[in-house]
Amino acid sequence: MKRLFDDYAYGDGPREKCWWDDSHQDIKRPPLDHSQRTDVAIIGAGFTGLSAALHLARAGVSVTVLDAQRIGWGASGRNGGFCCLGGSMASDLILDQRFGLEGRVAFRRTELAAIQLVEGIIQNYSIEVDRHSAGETSLAHHAKTMGALAKHAATLDENYGVSHQLHSAGDLAELGMAGPFHGGLTINAGFGLNPRKYLCGLAKAAEAAGAKIFEQSAVTELTSRVDGWALRINGHQLRADRVILATNGYSSEDIPDWLAGRYLPSQSNVIVTRPLSDDELAAAGWTTDQMAYDTRNLLHYFRLMPDRRFLFGMRGGVFTGAKAEAAASSRVRADFDAMFPAWRKVESDHSWSGMVCLARDRLPFVGAVPDHSGLWAGLCYHGNGVAMGSYSGAILAQLVQGKVPEMSYPNAMSTPLRRFELGRWRRAMIPLAYAAYKIADR
Incomplete structure (x- = not known):
C-alpha cells in the first residue's frame, strides 16, 4: 500500500494512550485465514463500513468487513465523540454557487438526517453509548466572531429547521460554560457519545444480522475481474461482486489508484483528564455536560463526559x-x-491523535467510483464522521444493491472527488494553510 504519511502514523504509537480503548472492551475478531466469496466486501471497520454492513446484512446481502487492524482502530475510534451537524467545510455561499439554494438546503437537511439516523440505530439496537448534551454550543473566541455566530444563527431556520439560542458573554457562566469566551450559539441538534461503545454496538448488530467481520486483515491488492473483484488478504483471496471503500483518512494511494491525490488526511489531537470533583468543576466555572467548540479555524472541541472526565481536542498537528x-x-x-487555568494541575494521562479526512472541494463523497464498475466509496467527512460516516454507510448499502436511496442523497455528496493540485505532494499544503489559520485566529 502507498500511503501519504510515514509508517508511524499508521502504527499504534499515535493511539496507544487513547481513552476510548480503556473505556470499553470488546471481543477480538479473527483474521481472514482462507479464501472465500461474498456479495459485498467492505474495506474498513469504522462508522461507514460497519453502518453499511449492518444495513446490507439486514437486507439479506452477504457482506464481509475487513480491517487492517481492528474495529474502530482509525479515526472512528479516536474522535471526540461529537454526533453533530457537519461533514463539510463548504460555506452556504459555495453550496449555493455549485448546487443552488435547493441543493444547499438539501445538503444541510442531510446533516440533520445523519444525526437522526445514529439516534435510530442506538435506540433500535439498545446500544449504551453514554449519551449526553442537548445539541452543541459554539463559543466565540474573539469579539469579532460573535458577529459571525449571529449571522450563522440567522441561517439555521432555512438550513436545518431546528431551534437555537444566542448567548451573550454574560450568559455563559450561568449556563456552566465560563471561560475566555465572548458569547456563544447553541444549536439544538446532536449529542455526545462514547464512539467505541457505539462502534462495538454497530458491529454486534451487523454480525447478528449475518455480516462477517475480520480484523488484522489488510487488503494489499484489489483487482477488477470480469465477474467482480478479487481482494488479496493475508495471502488469501476474497472474491466479491461489489466492494465498498470505507477507509477515510487511513486510505492508500493505490487501493485503488483512483484515490491518489483525492483525499487529504489531517491530524487532530485529544487529551482526556482524570475525573474532576465538584469543587474542581466549580472552580473553573464549567459544570455543564454540553458539548462545545470554539470559533477558531483550528478549533478546540471539548466536553465534560458522564464520568466527569474532561475531553479536550484541537486541530493543527502537521508532522508525524x-x-x-x-x-x-x-x-x-x-x-x-x-x-481552563483552574485545571492546570489536573492530570491528563490519556492523549492521542487520529487523522480526519479533507477533500479538495470541502465536501464528502459517497457514491460509485468513476470508471470502476462495482466499486463504491464513502469518505472525507472533515472531522464530523460520527453522524455523516454512519449515514454514508446506509446510503452505500442501498447504492450497491442498485437501489435509488430512500433517504436524502444530495448532489453535494454524490459528486466525485477532484484531485488536489499538488497531487502526491499535497501534504506540503498543510503547514502553509495552518500558519494562515493561526494568524486569522488571533
Missing part, C-alpha cells in the same frame, strides 16, 4: 513521529491550561 506526537500533545495541553 514520536517526537512530533509528544510536541502536539504538549500544545494541546498548553491550550487547555490557557482556556
Whole structure:
C-alpha cells in the first residue's frame, strides 16, 4: 500500500494512550485465514463500513468487513465523540454557487438526517453509548466572531429547521460554560457519545444480522475481474461482486489508484483528564455536560463526559513521529491550561491523535467510483464522521444493491472527488494553510 504519511502514523504509537480503548472492551475478531466469496466486501471497520454492513446484512446481502487492524482502530475510534451537524467545510455561499439554494438546503437537511439516523440505530439496537448534551454550543473566541455566530444563527431556520439560542458573554457562566469566551450559539441538534461503545454496538448488530467481520486483515491488492473483484488478504483471496471503500483518512494511494491525490488526511489531537470533583468543576466555572467548540479555524472541541472526565481536542498537528506526537500533545495541553487555568494541575494521562479526512472541494463523497464498475466509496467527512460516516454507510448499502436511496442523497455528496493540485505532494499544503489559520485566529 502507498500511503501519504510515514509508517508511524499508521502504527499504534499515535493511539496507544487513547481513552476510548480503556473505556470499553470488546471481543477480538479473527483474521481472514482462507479464501472465500461474498456479495459485498467492505474495506474498513469504522462508522461507514460497519453502518453499511449492518444495513446490507439486514437486507439479506452477504457482506464481509475487513480491517487492517481492528474495529474502530482509525479515526472512528479516536474522535471526540461529537454526533453533530457537519461533514463539510463548504460555506452556504459555495453550496449555493455549485448546487443552488435547493441543493444547499438539501445538503444541510442531510446533516440533520445523519444525526437522526445514529439516534435510530442506538435506540433500535439498545446500544449504551453514554449519551449526553442537548445539541452543541459554539463559543466565540474573539469579539469579532460573535458577529459571525449571529449571522450563522440567522441561517439555521432555512438550513436545518431546528431551534437555537444566542448567548451573550454574560450568559455563559450561568449556563456552566465560563471561560475566555465572548458569547456563544447553541444549536439544538446532536449529542455526545462514547464512539467505541457505539462502534462495538454497530458491529454486534451487523454480525447478528449475518455480516462477517475480520480484523488484522489488510487488503494489499484489489483487482477488477470480469465477474467482480478479487481482494488479496493475508495471502488469501476474497472474491466479491461489489466492494465498498470505507477507509477515510487511513486510505492508500493505490487501493485503488483512483484515490491518489483525492483525499487529504489531517491530524487532530485529544487529551482526556482524570475525573474532576465538584469543587474542581466549580472552580473553573464549567459544570455543564454540553458539548462545545470554539470559533477558531483550528478549533478546540471539548466536553465534560458522564464520568466527569474532561475531553479536550484541537486541530493543527502537521508532522508525524514520536517526537512530533509528544510536541502536539504538549500544545494541546498548553491550550487547555490557557482556556481552563483552574485545571492546570489536573492530570491528563490519556492523549492521542487520529487523522480526519479533507477533500479538495470541502465536501464528502459517497457514491460509485468513476470508471470502476462495482466499486463504491464513502469518505472525507472533515472531522464530523460520527453522524455523516454512519449515514454514508446506509446510503452505500442501498447504492450497491442498485437501489435509488430512500433517504436524502444530495448532489453535494454524490459528486466525485477532484484531485488536489499538488497531487502526491499535497501534504506540503498543510503547514502553509495552518500558519494562515493561526494568524486569522488571533
